[in-house]
Amino acid sequence: MKTILAIHTGGTISMSQNEKGEVVPNDENPIAEQQVILQGQIKLITDELFNLPSPHVTPAVMLKIKQRIMKAIDDGIDGVVITHGTDTLEETAYFLDLTLPNTIPVVLTGAMRSSNEIGSDGLYNFRNAIMVAATDESYGKGVLVVMNDEIHTARYVTKTHTTNVATFRTPTFGPIGIVTQNKAKYFQELIRTEVADINHVVSGVFLIKAYAGMDGELFDAIDKPETKGLVIEGLGAGNLPPQTLPAVKRLIDNKIPIVLVSRCYNGVAQDIYDYEGGGIQLKKMGTILCQGLNGQKARIKLLVGISDGLKGKRLAEFVSNAIS
Numbered sequence: 001m002k003t004i005l006a007i008h009t010g011g012t013i014s015m016s017q018n019e020k021g022e023v024v025p026n027d028e029n030p031i032a033e034q035q036v037i038l039q040g041q042i043k044l045i046t047d048e049l050f051n052l053p054s055p056h057v058t059p060a061v062m063l064k065i066k067q068r069i070m071k072a073i074d075d076g077i078d079g080v081v082i083t084h085g086t087d088t089l090e091e092t093a094y095f096l097d098l099t100l101p102n103t104i105p106v107v108l109t110g111a112m113r114s115s116n117e118i119g120s121d122g123l124y125n126f127r128n129a130i131m132v133a134a135t136d137e138s139y140g141k142g143v144l145v146v147m148n149d150e151i152h153t154a155r156y157v158t159k160t161h162t163t164n165v166a167t168f169r170t171p172t173f174g175p176i177g178i179v180t181q182n183k184a185k186y187f188q189e190l191i192r193t194e195v196a197d198i199n200h201v202v203s204g205v206f207l208i209k210a211y212a213g214m215d216g217e218l219f220d221a222i223d224k225p226e227t228k229g230l231v232i233e234g235l236g237a238g239n240l241p242p243q244t245l246p247a248v249k250r251l252i253d254n255k256i257p258i259v260l261v262s263r264c265y266n267g268v269a270q271d272i273y274d275y276e277g278g279g280i281q282l283k284k285m286g287t288i289l290c291q292g293l294n295g296q297k298a299r300i301k302l303l304v305g306i307s308d309g310l311k312g313k314r315l316a317e318f319v320s321n322a323i324s
């Protein structure tokens with residue numbers, strides 16, 4: 001029988017609706033009490049590590065989750081499930097994907113409806129996540145996200161709807177598998193290349209979204225010694241309005257690594273256009289084009305790379321290599 005560790009961190013899956021219809025955190029975690037599911041098939045151990053709405057989750061919290069999982073790996077646990085708020089679930093999932101050894105299945109899940117709402121999806125997702133974590137085929141696939149009968153890779157999954165239970169999607173590539181008839185079925189492989197075994201996290205890594213008519217004001221606002229890195233969600237295939245360029249150039253001259261992704265939902269950032277502010281020119285200026293990650297994931301990757309002590313060319317290689 002496999003032993004699975006469930007680490008609870010909070011979020012709607014651990015919340016309930018009060019008499020006024022407001023969704024609020026609980027002192028007693030309703031999901032942690034569900035010890036009975038999959039009884040007889042799996043030995044479930046639980047740890048209520050945090051009880052945080054996920055907008056309260058920081059990279060320091062992510063690091064604590066990583067350290068708890070490392071201890072579980074040392075203790076010989078067969079798989080780990082993490083319950084988490086959905087707002088920042090994709091960031092914690094990708095942080096863990098980048099920082100954990102790919103030895104046992106690690107699966108994140110959450111809920112869009114709290115524990116006492118009609119059609120609550122928490123217990124169902126939790127049960128599926130435990131089952132996926134205990135499946136032999138889940139080994140070697142990196143950190144996974146299981147929600148609404150789908151299995152996604154931490155690297156690409158993103159929250160796409162504010163309230164719908166089908167909110168988690170993998171743009172461009174699609175999910176890696178599905179859960180059907182209580183079984184995990186995989187139909188895509190993930191080749192995983194990067195692990196940065198960090199034990200501290202830096203601050204001062206920012207994310208800015210580009211827009212029509214943007215100028216340099218926001219870039220100038222972060223041009224200070226504490227700034228360690230910046231991700232820009234560029235336009236289309238990875239372009240910027242020309243008025244931003246002097247400020248972007250100043251940041252590059254001040255040795256601040258700048259990563260460029262696309263603000264588009266699908267596709268990748270590329271050096272295609274050679275006009276003022278086009279991707280070709282931005283690459284020549286020294287921005288790092290990161291293919292396949294959204295802004296929030298690229299920020300996590302940049303933060304992890306900098307926390308790992310990477311600089312210059314090595315940092316650029318680590319951050320840009322996302323499709324493999």
Ligand SMILES: NC(=O)C[C@H](N)C(=O)O
Pocket residue numbers: 010011012013052053054055084085086087088110111112113
């Ligand atoms: N569905 C959820 O979990 C959303 C909630 N605001 C959270 O991220 O904690």
